[in-house]
Amino acid sequence: MDFSLFLLQLLNSVQYGLLLFMLAAGLTLIFGIMGVVNLAHGSFYMLGAYVAWSLSSRLGSLTVAILLGAVLAVAFGLLLERLLFRHFYHRDHLDQVLLTFGLIYVFEEMRSILWGDDVHGVNIPATLGASIPLTENLSYPVYRLFMSGVCIALALALYFLISKTRLGMKIRAGAFNHDMTEALGVNIKRIHAIVFAIGVGLATIAGMIAAPISSVYPNMGSQVLIMCFVVVVIGGIGSVRGALISALLVGTVDTFGKVLLPQIAGMLVYMLMAAVLLWKPEGLFKQ
Amino acid sequence: MSVAKSHLEVLPRSLQLLLVLGLIALAAFPFVSTDFYAAMMARMMILAIFAMSLDLLQGVTGLVSLGHAAFFGIGGYFLSLVSTDSGTVSLWWTLPGAVLASALFALVIGFFVVRTHGIYFIMVTMAFAQMLFYLVFDNKEVSLLGLPLRLGGSDGVYINLKPDAALFDLENRKVFYFFTLACLVLVYLFLRRVLWSPFGRVLAGIRVNEHRMRALGYGTFGYKLAAFTLAGGLAGLAGYLWGAQTGFVNPELMGFHMSAHAIMMVILGGMGNFAGAIVGAFAFEYLLHLFKDAPDIGGFRAGKHWQLWMGLFIVLVVAFAPRGLLGLAERVLRSKGEHRG
Numbered sequence A: 001m002d003f004s005l006f007l008l009q010l011l012n013s014v015q016y017g018l019l020l021f022m023l024a025a026g027l028t029l030i031f032g033i034m035g036v037v038n039l040a041h042g043s044f045y046m047l048g049a050y051v052a053w054s055l056s057s058r059l060g061s062l063t064v065a066i067l068l069g070a071v072l073a074v075a076f077g078l079l080l081e082r083l084l085f086r087h088f089y090h091r092d093h094l095d096q097v098l099l100t101f102g103l104i105y106v107f108e109e110m111r112s113i114l115w116g117d118d119v120h121g122v123n124i125p126a127t128l129g130a131s132i133p134l135t136e137n138l139s140y141p142v143y144r145l146f147m148s149g150v151c152i153a154l155a156l157a158l159y160f161l162i163s164k165t166r167l168g169m170k171i172r173a174g175a176f177n178h179d180m181t182e183a184l185g186v187n188i189k190r191i192h193a194i195v196f197a198i199g200v201g202l203a204t205i206a207g208m209i210a211a212p213i214s215s216v217y218p219n220m221g222s223q224v225l226i227m228c229f230v231v232v233v234i235g236g237i238g239s240v241r242g243a244l245i246s247a248l249l250v251g252t253v254d255t256f257g258k259v260l261l262p263q264i265a266g267m268l269v270y271m272l273m274a275a276v277l278l279w280k281p282e283g284l285f286k287q
Numbered sequence B: 001m002s003v004a005k006s007h008l009e010v011l012p013r014s015l016q017l018l019l020v021l022g023l024i025a026l027a028a029f030p031f032v033s034t035d036f037y038a039a040m041m042a043r044m045m046i047l048a049i050f051a052m053s054l055d056l057l058q059g060v061t062g063l064v065s066l067g068h069a070a071f072f073g074i075g076g077y078f079l080s081l082v083s084t085d086s087g088t089v090s091l092w093w094t095l096p097g098a099v100l101a102s103a104l105f106a107l108v109i110g111f112f113v114v115r116t117h118g119i120y121f122i123m124v125t126m127a128f129a130q131m132l133f134y135l136v137f138d139n140k141e142v143s144l145l146g147l148p149l150r151l152g153g154s155d156g157v158y159i160n161l162k163p164d165a166a167l168f169d170l171e172n173r174k175v176f177y178f179f180t181l182a183c184l185v186l187v188y189l190f191l192r193r194v195l196w197s198p199f200g201r202v203l204a205g206i207r208v209n210e211h212r213m214r215a216l217g218y219g220t221f222g223y224k225l226a227a228f229t230l231a232g233g234l235a236g237l238a239g240y241l242w243g244a245q246t247g248f249v250n251p252e253l254m255g256f257h258m259s260a261h262a263i264m265m266v267i268l269g270g271m272g273n274f275a276g277a278i279v280g281a282f283a284f285e286y287l288l289h290l291f292k293d294a295p296d297i298g299g300f301r302a303g304k305h306w307q308l309w310m311g312l313f314i315v316l317v318v319a320f321a322p323r324g325l326l327g328l329a330e331r332v333l334r335s336k337g338e339h340r341g
Helices: A003-035 A042-058 A062-083 A093-115 A142-164 A166-176 A178-183 A189-214 A220-235 A240-260 A262-279 B013-032 B033-063 B069-082 B091-113 B118-138 B173-195 B197-209 B211-217 B220-246 B256-269 B275-292 B306-320 B324-340
Strands: A131-135 A138-141 B140-144 B147-150
Touching: A003 A042, A003 A138, A003 A142, A003 A166, A003 A189, A003 A220, A003 A240, A003 B033, A042 A062, A042 A189, A042 A220, A062 A189, A093 A220, A093 B118, A093 B256, A093 B306, A131 A142, A138 B147, A142 A189, A142 A240, A166 A178, A166 A189, A166 B211, A178 A189, A220 A240, A220 A262, A220 B118, A220 B275, A240 A262, A240 B220, A262 B091, A262 B118, A262 B256, A262 B275, A262 B324, B013 B033, B013 B173, B013 B275, B013 B324, B033 B173, B033 B197, B033 B256, B033 B275, B033 B324, B069 B118, B069 B147, B069 B173, B069 B220, B091 B118, B091 B220, B118 B256, B173 B197, B197 B211, B197 B220, B211 B220, B256 B275, B256 B324, B275 B306, B275 B324
Parallel strands: none
Antiparallel strands: A131 A138, B140 B147
């Protein structure tokens, strides 16, 4: 592997890792703070991609579609939390698994009814369509850099929100001791709703910005969900920092695996997960 | 935990009677029904074996596996791998072989997953099953020690002939039906026996409080691994029968929808007593059949969108019937008895 190819794979690894982080962060936050296992998390990613395709083909602009889609996603998340998830916070994990599995079916069919079962492509906005030269014989698409930029910006915003703001303090307190925080006068229900909406928002935005690269297709939700599980298991449930490091690790192993060991590329990340489990059954950064 | 509360380990007389009536109905079924429905019933019985094998983990031991279909699939693929296009293979070594192969995979995977708890267990079992799913999905053929293994990729593989049992002819639909029924009854009796053995009591103890069992001196890792291996082997038996019955295996058998359906069957019937898993498997498959057959409503093709009804149904069951159909039946039967008494 020469240097420019290595550089290309490295950039792709980071980009894929950051995208996985957006998804895994929501999954791990919702679990860490509310104790809810959300199998339908991948469905939000899928819905995001379809919304981006549907809106951008009507409005003619992916940027507008993403901004509008993000608002819709957060509203949808808040509605879903109020109607359904709120009643399952104190239920068994098994019940949550089944509830959200049922939701996967509902979302998949809503998608099928609204948008059909075809694969669709989404155009990269003209302003981001260029490539920038990295070495003599290698140029890198601007859109992929843009994706990474969005992910980093959102990751930083999330970090700032959780560790520096008053709301973040309440979120952390709620995760640490739910009853005590409530007794101190914090409206924990609202905190939960906000965290859920953040998780849904991140997953949907990930789907929307990934749409031009991965194209839009029916099974995309469950594929990405399983990768998220791997990331969360390696990183340790409830740890956002763990999710970041493990997402980058998984992104690297997956991307380089496809180039260096194509025969077993599909299994490499699972082998990584198995190795981590042997070493640390609770993940690398269990809180 | 509701897992502990929702138990009906000791089946009341009334429910035992119901089971015997069910068995008689199953035995009479192929004589009064068409081949199509008898084949559907045979598939339901096979899925009931699969659901019972999961119940050993989920209902008895308290381990919710979202990857149990992996072992179901291995059983089916074992049959397809040893089958040839033209000749038949003997039932008497391929069936134990499929069970052993699935149990062996379960032992290896169990070694990794059994160390984890609760939600980790759910995620990790699913991830391992998905690994096997993609191994089969992405590869038309793999070679193992120079031996080519035909996996068929996403298209799956046809199994042209049913296994040869020498003593009876499995190609005869009725014979196959009764062979499946015999497997169902034997697995049920075996699992009931296991449930009330000292081993089964330890598993039930682990479900209620694993820390206490460890404090009492039980090596819970070994017990859980044994349960996982046994459950995997029995799931392999079901998968083998499925492959023989349908004459076809594909990656979907290992997919996470299949695993989730098994969980749903166990919940729907009632956990921890194996009878519930049987009832749940029949009920779930029947509903699936109904949803897929749903008529068009105006221009809306309700049958094509069966997953929507299934999804809503699952959500409703989880919300309103956590003790399952058997729990419901028991309550109804008991209240009637009280009126009489």
